[in-house]
Amino acid sequence: MEKRVIFRGWLLPICLVAPQLIISIIFFFYPAAQAVWQSLFIPDPFGLSSQYVGLGNFEYLLGDKYYRASFLTTAVFSVLVTFCSMIPALLLAVCADRLIKSSGIYSTLLIWPYAVAPAVAGVLWMFMFNTRVGIVSWYLGQLGYDWNHVLNGGEAMGLVVIASAWGRISYNFLFFFAALQSVPKSLIEASAIDGAHFWRRFFDIVLPLITPTAFFLLVVNVVYSFFETFGVIHTITAGGPQQATTILVYKVFSDGFVGQDLGSSSAQSVILLVVVGLLTVIQFKYIEKRVHY
Amino acid sequence: MGNVVLNCVKKSFGSTEVIHGITIDIKDGEFIVIVGPSGCGKSTLLRMVAGLEVISSGEVQIAGKVVNDKEPMDRNIAMVFQNYALYPHMTVKQNMGYSLKLAGHSKSEIERKVSATADLLQLSELLERKPRQLSGGQRQRVAMGRAIVREPSVFLFDEPLSNLDAKLRVQMRLEIRQLQRQLGITSLYVTHDQVEAMTMADRMIVMNNGNAEQIGTPLEVYQKPETLFAAQFIGSPAMNIFDAEIQNGCLILNGLALTEVSLPDGKVALGIRPEHLVPSASGPIKVSLNNAEPLGANTLLYGNIKSSNEDITISMPGVHEISENEGDKSFGVEKAKIHLFCPSSGRRL
Numbered sequence: 001m002e003k004r005v006i007f008r009g010w011l012l013p014i015c016l017v018a019p020q021l022i023i024s025i026i027f028f029f030y031p032a033a034q035a036v037w038q039s040l041f042i043p044d045p046f047g048l049s050s051q052y053v054g055l056g057n058f059e060y061l062l063g064d065k066y067y068r069a070s071f072l073t074t075a076v077f078s079v080l081v082t083f084c085s086m087i088p089a090l091l092l093a094v095c096a097d098r099l100i101k102s103s104g105i106y107s108t109l110l111i112w113p114y115a116v117a118p119a120v121a122g123v124l125w126m127f128m129f130n131t132r133v134g135i136v137s138w139y140l141g142q143l144g145y146d147w148n149h150v151l152n153g154g155e156a157m158g159l160v161v162i163a164s165a166w167g168r169i170s171y172n173f174l175f176f177f178a179a180l181q182s183v184p185k186s187l188i189e190a191s192a193i194d195g196a197h198f199w200r201r202f203f204d205i206v207l208p209l210i211t212p213t214a215f216f217l218l219v220v221n222v223v224y225s226f227f228e229t230f231g232v233i234h235t236i237t238a239g240g241p242q243q244a245t246t247i248l249v250y251k252v253f254s255d256g257f258v259g260q261d262l263g264s265s266s267a268q269s270v271i272l273l274v275v276v277g278l279l280t281v282i283q284f285k286y287i288e289k290r291v292h293y
Numbered sequence: 294m295g296n297v298v299l300n301c302v303k304k305s306f307g308s309t310e311v312i313h314g315i316t317i318d319i320k321d322g323e324f325i326v327i328v329g330p331s332g333c334g335k336s337t338l339l340r341m342v343a344g345l346e347v348i349s350s351g352e353v354q355i356a357g358k359v360v361n362d363k364e365p366m367d368r369n370i371a372m373v374f375q376n377y378a379l380y381p382h383m384t385v386k387q388n389m390g391y392s393l394k395l396a397g398h399s400k401s402e403i404e405r406k407v408s409a410t411a412d413l414l415q416l417s418e419l420l421e422r423k424p425r426q427l428s429g430g431q432r433q434r435v436a437m438g439r440a441i442v443r444e445p446s447v448f449l450f451d452e453p454l455s456n457l458d459a460k461l462r463v464q465m466r467l468e469i470r471q472l473q474r475q476l477g478i479t480s481l482y483v484t485h486d487q488v489e490a491m492t493m494a495d496r497m498i499v500m501n502n503g504n505a506e507q508i509g510t511p512l513e514v515y516q517k518p519e520t521l522f523a524a525q526f527i528g529s530p531a532m533n534i535f536d537a538e539i540q541n542g543c544l545i546l547n548g549l550a551l552t553e554v555s556l557p558d559g560k561v562a563l564g565i566r567p568e569h570l571v572p573s574a575s576g577p578i579k580v581s582l583n584n585a586e587p588l589g590a591n592t593l594l595y596g597n598i599k600s601s602n603e604d605i606t607i608s609m610p611g612v613h614e615i616s617e618n619e620g621d622k623s624f625g626v627e628k629a630k631i632h633l634f635c636p637s638s639g640r641r642l
Contacts, residue, residue, distance in 0.1 A: 189345050194392035195392050
């Protein structure tokens with residue numbers, strides 16, 4: 001039975017939702033509205049006045065090859081981050097789930113990276129892979145591989161993907177672990193009697209049962225890689241080399257606050273908003289159909 | 294061949310032993326019911342046969358081979374779970390065919406076997422449905438089908454009917470029994486319901502606190518219970534147990550001689566089934582009745598023995614009513630229908 005609370009009068013319910021509403025309005029709706037408004041103007045070089053250009057900013061952006069390249073970069077980046085954070089998380093969760101005794105300790109330890117702020121995680125990974133003093137790049141050098149993410153775009157992409165995915169593994173692990181624990185024991189036993197070995201059981205029985213969780217994580221991780229990875233990219237590569245790691249959200253920042261082109265930057269954030277909105281709708285509409293049994 | 298041998302099978306969790314050595318030789322095609330109150334270890338015993346629990350000591354043989362260290366899938370068994378454990382994302386057909394698919398049967402063969410089993414269980418209409426679209430009884434049938442389709446040498450049932458309503462339970466228990474006879478597959482069936490045990494078993498194991506109190510046919514257990522526990526657990530309403538005494542070869546209940554017995558003097562526990570008490574004016578058991586439950590075909594009378602105030606239940610055929618002033622009655626019992634137990638060990642005397 002669902003329990004509903006019924007309030008008499010309006011004051012109390014309004015007071016209860018007000019904090020959330022006020023925060024959303026001040027930090028989300030107001031800036032979003034401003035972005036939409038500003039995307040219609042071009043400010044002069046000194047920022048003293050601005051001129052209405054209609055959809056001119058958008059027109060310019062869509063014709064800009066750097067902007068289109070950034071789209072591709074973002075797609076590659078978000079696919080990589082999502083996979084690199086979900087698959088190891090699932091693997092770790094499966095391992096922790098098999099433990100009977102000390103799974104509590106393992107899961108607690110596995111959650112720790114989530115407590116590290118993205119920017120800090122970025123610095124951490126940057127030091128490990130530093131071309132001169134980094135321990136990982138030193139070992140790679142010993143193996144004969146010359147690691148240099150400052151010059152090599154592919155390596156830079158790899159590094160920001162690892163740094164972004166690392167902390168995220170903890171978050172995904174937590175959800176996967178809970179989902180695995182909620183798979184009924186008797187189903188596992190039934191499939192063991194039916195003749196399925198561990199991995200067969202995992203793919204035939206367990207995985208289909210945890211797809212709702214996996215789908216939720218997919219949506220959350222894509223949105224994460226679009227927005228929250230800013231700190232990591234800013235600390236490690238600052239979008240370079242040669243814009244190889246300039247994802248859309250980073251371009252918003254660098255064009256707007258470094259390049260001082262607020263009109264274009266606003267237009268970009270409007271496009272980003274639409275893209276993420278569309279992605280989420282598509283994911284919910286098409287993939288969700290297949291995950292509910 | 295599907296004979297099963299349990300040889301002094303024990304189970305311990307850490308240092309606590311929960312099953313203290315069960316030995317039984319189950320013939321091919323026999324239907325064995327393991328019955329007992331919750332927590333007596335009956336499910337654990339079944340799960341040890343299935344291979345879902347490690348056997349701490351002793352030996353389990355299936356079809357002549359020791360299977361202690363074999364995986365569940367290598368024991369050639371099938372199990373029906375209490376909550377059915379159907380795979381929720383698969384259709385009935387896929388659920389039933391899953392084990393065959395894993396065993397590497399061809400598609401056409403799976404199709405043939407599944408549809409034959411579905412016919413047997415009247416599931417043919419439901420093959421394309423998912424488990425959530427089925428009623429409790431249908432799910433139960435699918436779980437049965439999933440077990441049957443593999444043609445195992447042993448069926449294991451873990452309280453399969455306890456999630457069904459009373460009427461369906463009676464129907465399903467008949468069906469399971471008929472199917473089992475028809476297929477002739479050795480079965481172990483766990484239940485806490487003594488009626489299921491009585492009606493379904495070829496032989497039953499009455500379990501209590503990890504011990505097999507008695508192993509025997511339902512009528513053996515009913516007519517000649519080996520222990521006080523078996524006596525009280527099997528039979529409904531439960532057997533009356535009184536403190537009695539033997540003096541000079543005479544069984545004495547509350548100062549009145551009941552019958553002559555050839556046992557040494559001392560205290561005994563006297564058991565009389567409610568249905569074996571018959572009213573007789575000169576009967577040695579004087580009862581003040583205080584309640585009657587008419588069940589239609591018979592009536593259960595509740596009261597106290599006059600001198601000792603012990604509770605007593607009497608089952609009489611037909612309808613009886615008790616009025617305020619005629620609540621006192623005398624009952625007698627045939628000598629052959631009394632059971633005597635040692636009050637300390639609980640063993641039959």
